[in-house]
Amino acid sequence: MNMPRSAPPCPEAANTPGLDVDPLPAADNVAEHLGHSARGGRRLLLTGPEMSGRTATLRTWLAAAREGRWCHVHAAGLAPDRDSPAGVIHGLLTRLRRQLDAADALPLDESGLREALPGWLARLGTGPALIVIDDLDRITGSDLTGEPDWLPAHLPPGVTLVATARRGLLAERLRELGWERLDMNREADPATLLPDYAGAEDPVAAALADVGPERVPLLGALWAAPTGLDAETLAALGLPEPAGDPLVLQDGRRWRLRHAGLRDAVARTLLPGGAERRACHARLAAVIDEPLARARHLALAADWTGLLETLARPEALAAWRGAPFAWQSLWAELPARDTAISHLIQALDTLRRKSGEVERMALAHDGAGRILEQLEAPDAARAVREAAYTRLQALAPESPTRAAAAHQLALSRSAAGDQAGAAAPLREALELRETTLGEDHPDTRSTRAALAATLEANDDLDGATSAYARLLAAREATLGREDAALIPHLTNLGAVHRAANHLERARAPFERAVKLARRHYGDTHPALASALDNLGGLLYAGHDYAGAEARYREALDITQTLFGPGHPATAAGLHNLGTTLDALERFPEAERCFRRALEIRTAALGREHAETATTLHNLAGVLDVTGQREEAETLYREAVAVWKAVVGERHPATATSVNNLADLLRETRRYDEAEPLYRENLAIWSELYGLDHPNTAMTAAELGGLYADARRVDQAEPLLRDAVGRLERIMGIDSSLHVDSLCRLAALLRDTGRGAEGAALLKDAYDRAAGTTKVLSPQLQKLRRHLDALRRAGGGR
DSSP states (O other): OOOOOOOOOOTTSOOOTTOOOOOSOOOHHHHHHHHHHOOTTOEEEEEESSSSSHHHHHHHHHHHHTTTSEEEEEETTSSGGGOSHHHHHHHHHHHHHHHHTOOOOOOOSHHHHHHHHHHHHHTTTTSOEEEEEETGGGSTTSSTTSOOTTSOSOOOTTEEEEEEEESSHHHHHHHHTTOEEEEOOOOOOHHHHOGGGTTSSSHHHHHHHTOOGGGHHHHHHHHHOTTOEEHHHHHHTTOOOOTTOTTEEEETTEEEESOHHHHHHHHHHHOOSHHHHHHHHHHHHHHOOSHHHHHHHHHHTTOHHHHHHHHTSHHHHHHGGGSHHHHHHHHHHOSOHHHHHHHHHHHHHHHHHHOOOHHHHHHHHHHHHHHHHHTTOHHHHHHHHHHHHHHHHHHOTTSHHHHHHHHHHHHHHHHTTOHHHHHHHHHHHHHHHHHHTOTTOHHHHHHHHHHHHHHHHTTOHHHHHHHHHHHHHHHHHHHOSSOGGGHHHHHHHHHHHHHTTOHHHHHHHHHHHHHHHHHHHOSSOHHHHHHHHHHHHHHHHTTOHHHHHHHHHHHHHHHHHHHOTTSHHHHHHHHHHHHHHHHTTOHHHHHHHHHHHHHHHHHHHOSSSHHHHHHHHHHHHHHHHTTOHHHHHHHHHHHHHHHHHHTOSSSHHHHHHHHHHHHHHHHTTOHHHHHHHHHHHHHHHHHHHOSSSHHHHHHHHHHHHHHHHTTOHHHHHHHHHHHHHHHHHHHOTTOHHHHHHHHHHHHHHHHTTOHHHHHHHHHHHHHHHTTSGGGGSHHHHHHHHHHHHHHHTTSOO
16 A cells, blocks of 8 residues: 655654654555544554554554544553563453453463453443554564464454554464454655664664764663653663764653664664673663562563562562562563572561561562462462461451451462361451441452352352342442442352252342343443343243243343354353253254354363363253264263363263263163163262262162163162152152152063052152142153053053
């Protein structure tokens, strides 16, 4: 695309926030093209040669495009320590969290950030938003040979993503991935790059050739500080202010190199080796007082001893919570992790012995615990928190600081699987926080929510229900009953009611969550999709399959719009809808849903993943019931193999798929293959849950059914009689498992010439249910039909 020139901007002019200096003129027609093309849901890439005015063009377009839209800009090169996929995503999510006034903690690792990105973008719903990444090819991980798979494959309808990059393999790859590409077909005008060297064939090379040894320290310092240095820092370095230097411009109170291309050239020409570049950062680290900035330069100088000493200081540990990603990234750079952990623990030991400053000590230990967790040293994190908790018992037993230490200790115990040990410090923290901070303070609410979750994990569902209900009541007292902030509390309360099998009690909070989400966020928002999904699951559990289908379909439509057709969230929606259609016996529709879900999960998560195995299992079930048993068997066997790899052989998920495979083999009369599977499963269920559990009794009944089918009556009858008794006691007289097993036993008695005894068993069960509403249940009506059939066959009165 050929473009006319426009008047060059003054380099010292105010810069668009977030963008680098660009001395070249904007391409007005490209900016206009961007204005037409940058619509919601689209990804655009602006390419061109090394110095073609891409940033200036972006700035011109942004001046008009950002009006009325939320906008986030990342300019690669200005903060090299954040020029990684993780750094870009974390910066974006931090801005989004502020914009959305959300309290959610952000992941600090790259894989967690990548996984979280689509969900945060979805929270923008259909609102207009711009995301801009200038010089994308400078981002580590998206270089000429890298796969840019960290960039979102789908955008919500209102979000536009615009990036710039040099021509090359990255640009071609993004075009293959569906990005629209605009190319700026022009080279830089030497007169605009360095006016003092306008007559040179290569102005940058000519300017650098004139640099004497006395100017190298100044230019090296400005290279190491891309956003510039103020006069005070230059003076601390022993460097003069560079007024009149043709390579430097003044940007407010700071001096900086004139443009990114010049920074690159300074590095190549004046600082050709790693040692020279590290020395520039080391000199800056020696004069900068701000702890985080100093630590960044120590890392870039590869001064690992100095960096570790800086990171382990109490003020740095206390500052971790204010900038967790930046601090944790520096800890992650340390080459000897075990040494770093040991040094940190020793520094904390010294601090506890010598410090009488409660707040300083507590904040340092809190930061250290979080750091150690991120360094995958949970035992060390727990030990640090135990030590802080014990020390604070002596120094400040009734303080909010000790409450915070108790809360964090409980989280460490919970993460280690010690749910029982987590409850006591949480109760202690809650009592202190209620007394000192009040019922509805954020810290009090956080502790009560953690206690509720711990009680739920300990199967104290009554205690968890009480805690969640009190949280909700406190929020309602402050906010009223119609605030969107109630949605997570309603969701938690509904979920614990459902876990306790109180389905009717769960319905009201789930329905309120749907109502509030729709009112506050509109019809296309992940909060509404999540609320609908929860309500759909509840209705499914209560056998209201039509109601569940309606909610699942609406949730799926929202999810596909916001997350795209290939996202795992869409697969989850398809899977849930397929499960409901299966229950409605609309098997062709269910099969289509499961096949799409399996395709998405295989592509997004891999074949060896728990969610993939779940869909394999459910698809096999639909194929089994529709007579496609060869494929069903293949899928069941694959599901079993995946479960064994992911969760192990003696796990409920593995046993469930094994059970279904055994059922298929039994129904196709392959008794010798099915029997060992049932026997192994019976042992697993007994080991996991004991004899008086529905799964154990159900498997015993199925093994008894196999023996009955194989005419092994002596083995079948005792198993069936025992299973019938257990299932009635555990599940109730009208449960489908009990009725099916009882009918199976009656059929066995009929087939062995004891039809009257079988009829008597059925009649006894039916009579015991008479006079209650249970007699009207579909299961007991089924029992009645079997009884009538036995009587017609002459098996009793």
